[in-house]
Amino acid sequence: MIDYATHSRFTDPGPAGEWLAGVGPDLAELRRVASGLVFHFWGNGDITDHGFPAERLAEVDLRYAADMFARLRALNPAPLAEERAPTERIVGCCRDFTLLFVSMARHHGIPARSRVGFAGYLSPDWYMDHVVAEVWDGRRWRLVDPQFLDGSVDLMDVPRDRFLVGADAWRACRSGAIDPERFVVSPELTIPGTRGLTQVRHDLVQDLASLNKHEMILWDLWGGLSDAPELSEEDVAAADELAASMQDPHVDLRALFDTDAYRVSPVITSFDQVTQVPVEVVLR
Numbered sequence: 120m121i122d123y124a125t126h127s128r129f130t131d132p133g134p135a136g137e138w139l140a141g142v143g144p145d146l147a148e149l150r151r152v153a154s155g156l157v158f159h160f161w162g163n164g165d166i167t168d169h170g171f172p173a174e175r176l177a178e179v180d181l182r183y184a185a186d187m188f189a190r191l192r193a194l195n196p197a198p199l200a201e202e203r204a205p206t207e208r209i210v211g212c213c214r215d216f217t218l219l220f221v222s223m224a225r226h227h228g229i230p231a232r233s234r235v236g237f238a239g240y241l242s243p244d245w246y247m248d249h250v251v252a253e254v255w256d257g258r259r260w261r262l263v264d265p266q267f268l269d270g271s272v273d274l275m276d277v278p279r280d281r282f283l284v285g286a287d288a289w290r291a292c293r294s295g296a297i298d299p300e301r302f303v304v305s306p307e308l309t310i311p312g313t314r315g316l317t318q319v320r321h322d323l324v325q326d327l328a329s330l331n332k333h334e335m336i337l338w339d340l341w342g343g344l345s346d347a348p349e350l351s352e353e354d355v356a357a358a359d360e361l362a363a364s365m366q367d368p369h370v371d372l373r374a375l376f377d378t379d380a381y382r383v384s385p386v387i388t389s390f391d392q393v394t395q396v397p398v399e400v401v402l403r
Contacts, residue, residue, distance in 0.1 A: 133185030
């Protein structure tokens, strides 16, 4: 069994651990606090329109919770649960709200993990690339969205048909239940590979990594992941097999992950969001 109550190298808060002690363990409180720690790097338009210097966009590439909490403390050393001005938050994305929530939950010994997939509650008619948390409440795993204070669904228990984890999204596309073109990073984004089966397969592999406590940045590439705009027949067949395996409760997720196609290598490629070029990253 994978122990989701203990930290990964990505969720470990490092020296900020004692700072986290003042928040939680109530899940609603953890979610409230997490929602105020990150300012989405495009969700509200250009960050410079909200008082951020342009160079702070680089914060969206922060990978480790320890670095995020250190930056938050430098911006405002007040207790973590206190409300922050927008510019006292780190610039990030959905992955970062969730990573910090999972880090705080695991700090209190609560089994929690990141899930990568598609939200059907963010924009009408679309399933948008998104990351939420999944928390074991003693009876079942339930989805918790730490990004928003309120929404059109219960963000403390998001229905499974409103957020489709990677395997569910892939099989919905392949079965014809949902048009693959409805799965997007953003309805306005037209970059090749950011919608349809290509994006769904990307999130499928990202979700497998998250289930194995590798909470990756969404624009990371490793193993069989690439920035090719189209999938080959072999890619589609492999994704069919992967999605079916991930939905099988008897499959060992660690063994599924431990292949050249899916295992996160010590050196990966990531797209720097400031320069918009791929860079080589050596993981800690």
